[in-house]
Amino acid sequence: MKRTLTLTAAAAITLSLAACSGAEAPDEQPATSQAAESETTSPTPTEEPDPVAENWDDIVTFVEAVYANDADVAMPLTAKDSPAAEYVAYIRDNALAEQTAGFDPHMFDDGYSFDDDEEKQEVDISFRDTTGNGSDPQDYTWSDWKMTDDGKIESWTGASGSIEKVLGKKHDKQKAKGQKVTVAHAYKSNSGTVVIVLKVDSETGGYPDYAPVYVGPDGVARKPAQVNATDLVEGATSYLSFLYQDADFGGKLKYLVDYETPVTLTIK
Structure with a gap:
């Protein structure tokens, strides 16, 4: 660090007048800096908050609730009027249609398993038919989660792309x-x-x-x-x-x- 020594103009004038008047000059003192030595320190970088990391447990709960057709658990975790909320509403109302038609919407629940990776912010989803119905096995990942600042789920990306792309937008x-x-x-x-x-x-x-x-x-x-x-x-x-x-x-x-x-x- 470079140290700067400054002799102020006022001190210079005082010494000059003393010499001209014949007065005894004061004992010479080491010159000191008039400006306080300042050490500039860079502020510690502040990390941007990551709502996904902060609410990862809610995301895992959301995925499990969706595949259990449990809208009562999944819906409160979504942002209002978001693609995530629309998807949960679809799951709920389709399950109502299945129930009234005599179909069990929980028939395939036991066939799903989940493996979440908090560091990658991904949830791997696997399906293996346990009913003997002959349904094909499936493996895919939900990732690229988007959340509001207050921790509500807005959207994600699945096997077919972003959830927005696979949801109808017109309610004719x-x-x-x-x-x-x-x-x-x-x-x-x-x-x-x-x-x-x-x-x-x-x-x-x-x-x-x-x-x-x-x-x-x-x-x-x-x-x-x-x-x-x-x-x-x-x-x-x-x-x-x-x-x-x-x-x-x-x-x-x-x-x-x-x-x-x-x-x-x-x-x-």
Whole structure:
């Protein structure tokens, strides 16, 4: 460190006057710096907070809850109106459609296992069918987690890319013959299947459309490969879900309110 010695102008003038008047000059003292010696120290870098690292246990809990169809646990961990919240709502409402159709939404729960890596901020997900149903094994990873500053999950990246890309964004709705039909959710699975969940508010009882036709952006008409639906109840809300194989967003769903009254809903 370079040391600077400074003789102030005032001290120089005083010594000069003393010499001119013949007065005895004071004993010479070692000159000292008038400016306080300062040692400049760089501030310690402050690390940016990492909400993902700080809330990693919540992320692991979220993944396990999603695959157990437990929206009561998963939803409070998501940011409001985020893709994560939309995905949990899809899981919840599709499970409702499955239950009302007599299908057990927890049938495959035991086949899933999870391996989380906090350092890499990844969760590996494996599925092996334990039911004898013959479902194919699956292995993939959820990573690239996005969270709010207050620790709520916004999004992540899975086997098919970011969760935003596999969720429908338009909740189209039509009303006819005492029924309001709404696209509650649309989701494209890793296998390329488009799942459409409808919310039907019915003023009268009756039968739903068990085979609505989906015309994709390729112009091909598809009937559902799987249906989760049950009879409509007067004054109640019903959730129905339909699976269309090898399909894409960007098409039209033609749903029959009755045998003579179709409504068309946009899926995108």
